[in-house]
Amino acid sequence: MPLDIRDLEQxxxxxxxxxxxxxxxxxxxxxxxLEEGFCDPALRRVAGRGRLVGRAVTVRxxxxxxxxxxxxxxxxxPGDVVVVxxxxxxxxxxxxxxxxxALAARGAAGAVVDGVCTxxxxxxxxxxxVHAYGTSLxxxxxxxIADGSLNAPVSCGGVAVRAGDLVLGDDNGLLVAPAARxxxxxxxxxxxxxxxxxxxxxxxxxxxLGTLTGATRTVENLLRxxxxxx
Numbered sequence: 208m209p210l211d212i213r214d215l216e217q218x219x220x221x222x223x224x225x226x227x228x229x230x231x232x233x234x235x236x237x238x239x240x241l242e243e244g245f246c247d248p249a250l251r252r253v254a255g256r257g258r259l260v261g262r263a264v265t266v267r268x269x270x271x272x273x274x275x276x277x278x279x280x281x282x283x284x285p286g287d288v289v290v291v292x293x294x295x296x297x298x299x300x301x302x303x304x305x306x307x308x309a310l311a312a313r314g315a316a317g318a319v320v321d322g323v324c325t326x327x328x329x330x331x332x333x334x335x336x337v338h339a340y341g342t343s344l345x346x347x348x349x350x351x352i353a354d355g356s357l358n359a360p361v362s363c364g365g366v367a368v369r370a371g372d373l374v375l376g377d378d379n380g381l382l383v384a385p386a387a388r389x390x391x392x393x394x395x396x397x398x399x400x401x402x403x404x405x406x407x408x409x410x411x412x413x414x415x416l417g418t419l420t421g422a423t424r425t426v427e428n429l430l431r432x433x434x435x436x437x
Contacts, residue, residue, distance in 0.1 A: 221262040225373075230259050237396050248380050260374070264289050266361070271348055273318035279357055297323050302337065304330065311333055322340060324344055327342050367422075369385075
């Protein structure tokens with residue numbers, strides 16, 4: 208396939224207010240309201256701490272060539288998360304110490320590799336959030352192969368990712384979704400988080416979880432005979 212290079216200036220900018228509010232929510236709470244956009248749980252955080260919130264900058268490379276990733280690292284800015292589609296390869300590491308320093312120097316928020324990374328000790332020292340399937344000694348090269356894309360749709364962790372999507376990550380995993388989809392459930396998720404301490408306190412006072420959440424009543428209703436079939 209030929210190179211598909213799309214202008215980063217055409218990608219929707221990061222909504223700073225929405226990003227700040229998302230940073231306050233417990234990401235697993237969003238899992239109460241959404242079903243799509245959750246990456247393969249095996250795609251784990253290998254470096255960095257805290258909650259990752261940023262705008263996806265998408266890169267697709269071939270298994271052995273990271274030329275496009277080096278180019279993308281020169282273009283990103285504050286709040287960007289580089290999402291790398293390696294075409295299914297999990298042997299060659301396209302991201303290591305130098306690339307992570309390049310991203311950090313430009314203020315990027317993090318990186319997600321649908322593959323493996325290298326220089327894990329250095330990555331942890333830099334502290335930039337990085338998610339990957341693992342590590343490898345075998346690295347990509349700068350072959351300059353005319354195959355790949357920048358800011359075109361990619362696949363990462365089984366999820367279709369478009370440039371400009373929001374990337375949320377922590378030690379539990381990754382969620383990638385359009386900003387509007389996340390904004391639509393954010394108020395409910397934040398309200399749930401605000402209620403959770405009271406719920407936990409009630410449990411330790413002796414209340415039962417099923418009673419508090421209504422699950423027990425639902426089960427009782429399910430067990431009640433249907434008068435229409437009697």
